Amino acid sequence: MAKITLSNLAHSYAGAPASRDDYQLKPTIDHVWDDGEAYALLGPSGCGKTTLLNIISGLLVPSQGRILFDDTDVTALSTAARNVAQVFQFPVVYDTMTVYENLAFPLRNRGGSAAYVDRRVKTIAEMIGMTGDLDRRAHGLTADAKQKISLGRGMVREDVSAILFDEPLTVIDPHMKWELRTELKTLHREFGHTMIYVTHDQTEALTFADKVVVMLDGEVVQLGTPVELFERPEHTFVGFFIGSPGMNVLPATVEGDTAFLGGHAVPLGRAFSHAGADGIEIGVRPEFVSLSDGDDGLPIKVTRVEDVGRHLVVRTDFDGTEVNVIAPEGASISDRHNRILFDPQGIHVYSDGWIVDSDRRAARGGGKR
């Protein structure tokens, strides 16, 4: 297992990049990822997740910067020399071998004793639910079963620097997906491997990872725990992309401790003297918005109520913009609900997409940008 340092990384597939737009990974990637943690790289299609993963695995040499595993510079080393295990989106199995032989392969390759190999193969087979299939040939198994073998093979060695997963559950059926995700988490807790998991699915990322690395347009817009991403999205994209539904983002002006939305005042509970004037938005998650039939708050019209089981998602229209509200299960919603209130604790102020510190937080030295 290793700590992974991404030092001043950037990548351009075109070579000789002339401007920032020519980079598929922008020159802002500078992180230390802790030994033994589980990281998820999360973001929409084309944001650079696989590019970053391939740089870490050694399949791609970055145009700029260095990668270190612990204190060793591995930038020029092959994947094999980096000692990483990889699981790809589609199964990679040896069809002529049995399930047992497939799982044992990485261990036998490195001279593991028969007793150790047997113990390890059986542990992993149980984890992927294939104990009863160990003697079957991989040929003829479903894509789903083959991918489980690939996952098992990726996790069978205990001595790897890191295990890298690139959308590994794409071909797995939905029920098994849930089970494997939970198993992966348990396995991580048990063995403490450094794991990096690429996905565009927030549920997968949030269940699996200790830390989620949210990417957009070749940049890491936030690296944080699931709770941090929920409570303090550093970019409007993070607020919007994570959550169900995501954060409401509304254009506003801010004066001291008050935001103004289309002439309506919204108390912020703390002052933002440095919010600036252009590109200002406020973000508030639906969990911090409540419906009201009083005179305070923003005037809205309820457009739809969705019962999603644990609570209700209420869609409202404020001056042509949809604002989502989460209401308790069983709440009775009617036309008399014609206002919404924001809990000041859940309101964030953004400038050009990036979070602005309140005066109090700025005085404490908070914020990263």
Ligand SMILES: Nc1ncnc2c1ncn2[C@@H]1O[C@H](COP(=O)(O)OP(=O)(O)OP(=O)(O)O)[C@@H](O)[C@H]1O
């Ligand atoms: N070999 C390549 N040559 C040129 N451009 C590439 C190459 N591979 C990827 N790209 C481009 O780099 C950008 C990032 O791609 P990447 O595959 O890393 O994104 P991703 O977030 O993993 O997307 P997806 O979820 O669709 O796989 C995209 O614009 C993509 O078109």
